[in-house]
């Protein structure tokens with residue numbers, strides 16, 4: 001149990017990639033706070049699954065794009081489990097559209113949900129991690145933040161912002177034994193991508209050398225590695241899992 005005794009917060013873990021990350025960390029022995037915004041029943045189901053494996057889990061509702069709610073989430077984890085070792089900034093969304101028609105509201109919504117939430121939660125977690133001289137911060141960015149994606153200026157900007165944030169924070173806190181890394185998934189089958197038209201999905205899959213979309217569980221394994229002591233010498237890194245789509 002490589003994460004036994006560790007406490008983790010996973011933002012947006014009621015569904016999709018976050019759900020798989022919460023389950024993986026729980027299976028590795030961590031106590032997990034499952035954060036959700038709207039889907040309480042789904043969050044409860046994730047918690048029940050973790051508890052059934054013998055680890056501890058709690059759920060907490062917070063819109064992490066809101067500064068105060070993100071602080072409350074981190075404080076809740078520290079109060080319930082008396083510590084915090086791992087923060088996974090996973091909550092994210094899309095509001096796609098070409099720049100000429102993209103509304104200010106859709107721009108702000110995506111930047112706040114994806115990027116501001118990363119600042120909100122990391123700031124609160126770092127205060128605790130600095131004191132205890134240990135921490136793992138892992139942010140789920142995207143290959144869209146590395147390559148750019150037409151129709152996603154807001155999303156690509158938020159994801160590129162998370163990469164800059166990761167590298168800057170890694171330098172700030174390295175001397176206190178806190179590592180800060182990012183995972184960049186390619187095309188993963190979740191609710192977020194499930195609504196794309198079938199012909200676009202097929203077109204995107206054709207761009208993937210491994211010839212298939214990724215699974216949330218495959219992203220979760222990479223996060224569990226970055227959260228473990230095996231990754232103690234890795235910081236400021238972006239780990240891309242995209243079936244070979246980008247190859248930088």
Ligand code: NAP
Pocket residue numbers: 011012013014015016017018035036037038039040062063064065090091092093113114140141142143184185186187188189190191192193
């Ligand atoms: P998803 O299936 O749509 O799930 C999104 C999760 O985020 C849900 O649990 C949702 O909670 C939560 N969430 C959304 N807004 C939130 C907020 N303001 N506060 C708290 N929680 C919030 O998405 P996904 O595909 O798993 O994506 C997860 C992350 O991976 C995102 O950062 C995304 O950008 C990134 N990513 C995904 C792909 C992909 O192909 N799927 C590729 C690259 C990167 P509720 O349901 O409770 O509201």
